[in-house]
Amino acid sequence: QAKALGRGRYEVFSPDMRSQAVALIRLESDLRTALERNEFKIFYQPIVALKDSSIVGMEALMRWQHPHQGLVAPSDFIPLAEETGLIVPLGEWLLRTACRQLKTWFDGGVPPLRLAVNISPVQLRDPGFPDMVINVIRESGVNPENLELEITETILMEQSSSIVNVLLKLKALGIHISLDDFGTGYSSLSYLQNLPIDTLKIDRSFINKLAFNGEQTNIIETILMLGSNLGMDVVAEGIETVEQREKLQKMKCSRGQGFLFSRPLEESAITSLLLSLPGKTETVAPGGAS
Numbered sequence: 001q002a003k004a005l006g007r008g009r010y011e012v013f014s015p016d017m018r019s020q021a022v023a024l025i026r027l028e029s030d031l032r033t034a035l036e037r038n039e040f041k042i043f044y045q046p047i048v049a050l051k052d053s054s055i056v057g058m059e060a061l062m063r064w065q066h067p068h069q070g071l072v073a074p075s076d077f078i079p080l081a082e083e084t085g086l087i088v089p090l091g092e093w094l095l096r097t098a099c100r101q102l103k104t105w106f107d108g109g110v111p112p113l114r115l116a117v118n119i120s121p122v123q124l125r126d127p128g129f130p131d132m133v134i135n136v137i138r139e140s141g142v143n144p145e146n147l148e149l150e151i152t153e154t155i156l157m158e159q160s161s162s163i164v165n166v167l168l169k170l171k172a173l174g175i176h177i178s179l180d181d182f183g184t185g186y187s188s189l190s191y192l193q194n195l196p197i198d199t200l201k202i203d204r205s206f207i208n209k210l211a212f213n214g215e216q217t218n219i220i221e222t223i224l225m226l227g228s229n230l231g232m233d234v235v236a237e238g239i240e241t242v243e244q245r246e247k248l249q250k251m252k253c254s255r256g257q258g259f260l261f262s263r264p265l266e267e268s269a270i271t272s273l274l275l276s277l278p279g280k281t282e283t284v285a286p287g288g289a290s
């Protein structure tokens, strides 16, 4: 039997896969030191009100500025960070840094907006998670009402009472909870009723074909109706064209996000954008009203 196993391994583990495995091990050790070396960055993408394209929120999206490989996308390192458990300290770093940034924006007079942060299922299962969030809120001085945590459907499918308790605890603080990539998971909709979800984010794949596909319209309208019946707000992800925006607007979708409005940008670019907005609260000089 050992022989069969050995032979099987030999056949499966080709030289090509060996080099892939080596690359993966290297990436993993790079990932471990990246946090200490301050190689992670946060990009921010505006979330807008579709009626007037005004910015109502900002989603924090993680990037890894790798010393040799350039800017690495989250899909290329988040799964590994989850597997290794490194997502726990990494997610804490992101939440703390983004909350401080939000405070800095508010102190600088930008219009009110809500910060959305993606939370991995691995973080939600970590028993220290709620206290970590509470600490970060206290330290950064942001209002919990201005914080939105984005979770995915898969975590809810676990039907774990401890996860539900965590969500209820965060909700009680005033934090908003949204369901990311909605419509792509296993749709057992009963869980939606029992959970403190404020917002459904319609997955980009449904918005993608919106301009020329009637069926996509039906699905989006169904999600909008579901949200309305359950008292949840709906955000459309991945809006790239004016036509998509107009169709969503006609369907009474309230908020959207996508390259049409802005790509995810570095902090400095987003800060300039926010400070140039008309709604910015100016300090009015005495007698300077006009």
Ligand code: C2E
Pocket (backbone or CB within 6 Å): 045, 060, 061, 062, 073, 074, 075, 078, 091, 094, 118, 119, 120, 150, 180, 181, 204, 237, 238, 239, 240, 257, 258, 259, 260, 264
């Ligand atoms: P997501 O949370 O659904 O984020 C939206 C993704 O769609 C982002 O990709 C964004 O750049 C992209 N996007 C936004 N508008 C458009 C558009 O109009 N067209 C197209 N084609 N794409 C658009 P990104 O930044 O690569 O992030 C991918 C995923 O990685 C995120 O999906 C999220 O699930 C995960 N992620 C990102 N940052 C974090 C993080 O800090 N923690 C965790 N746990 N996951 C993260």
Ligand code: MG
Pocket (backbone or CB within 6 Å): 059, 118, 150, 180
């Ligand atoms: Mg998200």
Ligand code: MG
Pocket (backbone or CB within 6 Å): 180, 181, 201, 203, 204, 237
């Ligand atoms: Mg999404």
Ligand code: MG
Pocket (backbone or CB within 6 Å): 181
């Ligand atoms: Mg996504």
